[in-house]
Amino acid sequence: MEETFYITTPIYYVNAEPHLGHAYTTILADSLSRFHKMQGKRTFFLTGTDEHGDKIMQSARERGEDAQEYADRVSRQFRELWPELNIDYDRFIRTTDPDHVACVQRFLQLVYDNGDIYFGEYGGYYCFGCERFFTEKELEDGNCPDHQKPPEYIQETNYFFRMSRYQEWLRGYIQDNPDFIQPERYRREVLAMLREPLDDLCISRPKSRLEWGIELPFDSGYVTYVWFDALLNYISALGWPEGEDYVRFWPAAHHLVAKDILKPHAIFWPTMLRAAGVPLYRGLRVHGYWKVHEEKMSKTLGNVVRPLELRSKYGLDAFRFFLLREMQFGHDGNFSEEGLIGRFNADLANDLGNLFSRCLAMTGKYFGASAPPHPDDLDLEREDEELLQLGRDYLEKYLQCFEAVHTAEALEWLMEFVRGVNKYIDTTAPWSLYKQGYTQRLQTVLALALASLRRIALALRPVMPDASHTMCEQLGLDLGSLDVDLRQECSEWVFLSEGTRVAKKSNLFPRQELKLEREGAGEGKHASGQKKNKAGKEKAESKQGSESEQTPEIDFTDFQKLDMRVGRVEGASPHPDADRLLQLEVDAGEGYTRRIVAGLAEAYSPQDLVGRHVTVLANLKPRKLRGVTSHGMVLAVHGEQGLSLLAPDQVVSPGDKIS
């Protein structure tokens, strides 16, 4: 049977431009796809965009576009970016593609018919004081624990997927199949999640609230929400259920995701597949984030690392190499241009590039740039044998690590081999063989060196397609007829045919200096928004089904109902029973101080606040927050960079009215 490999990236949510996080996942997927293809497998590489949902509606509306126009535009940004990064996908799927829509509806119908989708039964105990639902377990003697009065039973009319039914089965499956979720730390994390009871999944939104989505096949009043749309791309792209590609590739499916969407992929998706009677994917591979660590000179805020900027600054291959070389799979990685340059100079310029340069220059000088004859086994000396062994061992390790998505480790082994070849050349010292006229020995040494370059060039093809191409050209390899099987390449040494014309010199990776003058170069405070692709969506997926609705217009009289004024913080202390809350004593010009509980603890310590002027919403109904009653609210901005208090920019007095 033909061996296959199917790799996917998440479909990216089109509410933001592509950034480093997207680029990493996609480049990794691309290199894995190429890697498996180079082992003679038939591969399918899928990426695409996720285009439904209310965030898209909102973003579109803000720009005065309709949702489809907006989605078209942003989706195009992704689709057009990938070829620039040498991403060679087999399909770019959009959740607005007609075949995807049809597939989603079919899948929904199937699960519905199987009885795992139910309507509105989700009744909840809702406390109006808390404005939230409680599970029965949370209630104390049937009362709301905060308000000590019985909550009301109200019903949400939505459709739910009976996910809880598959909890135990899934736990067992993950338990029994260690390779299903990797790295191990994420597997453990999922098992931990599964120790807690699983809620059923709300999978619909009434059209009255959200129309930008795929209509439920069994109720035209609703569209499906998020997961039964987005996750299904992985099979709809293959033409599930009877498509040829589906039959061929689905059994070899590997999903590549960042850790923020672990839960949907590790829990929602397998249970959905199970409910529909579809076999599970083969493996989930989870990676961490790129952290962009701060550099104080940066004053720009939006420090999103733009892949194309880096490409044009340092070259695409350097960029791809760095991402795969530096990120320990499963861990978070640190991105910085210094790091990129450091890596580039150490590995690519000094070790690898210079190796090519010295070998080709010597072949040029000593043999007129034509490959020497194959060495005779009988002539091999100890260091030759050692090099051959090194080439086999390290390439084997390279392949194993790459297979397991441990690209950093894989490339480390490859560099180890590169260093080994450098050492071999130092030990054998071809220049002195030449001077002494030991021609035959010189031929052997350079033949081995050139064969080493060949292995390295081929091994790097999945990571740096362009540079690999150039290396092959310099080695006079006939790329058209070159049919490489990496595994075979690993066990057998192939020498350049005698007389092959090779380049006289090589300057693959000239050393680079740091170029940081311009702002927006990539350094900055925090990891840009690489979690933005889906994280926001998952949050919106709470059991209360409370997605943010469009903010309606209000009259001025509505505004006048707000009693907003300046207050001065007279005292502040941590909330006794909540990590993120502070209790403040605020002078709002009333002759006494009022206690306000505010969620500021993550950004401000109590002593930071005392004496500061803040904006107070004074006539907000008092409310108990985790046991402490708050009289009003302190206004703050929730920006990308975190939390920031809203304050007047000139001297004012407590109690001054805001209008």
Add this chain to the structure above:
RNA sequence: GGCGAGGUAGCUCAGAGGUCAGAGCAUGCGGCUCAUAUCCGCAGAGUCGGGGGUUCAAAUCCCCCCCUCGCUACCA
């Protein structure tokens, strides 16, 4: 607060009971001159977060504590 993951050389990390704890980068010294001021060799450096325990033996297992990150609750 609950759950999870981490804290190992100046930096980035590997190692998960057993020879003196490892690699790359950075630093210092030496060698070579084919090469992109590159390469090769040697060296220094670490109370393996802190404290207790189990063991002939602990970075590794157990308990407690401290710090960082993530999810989660309270931030209307």
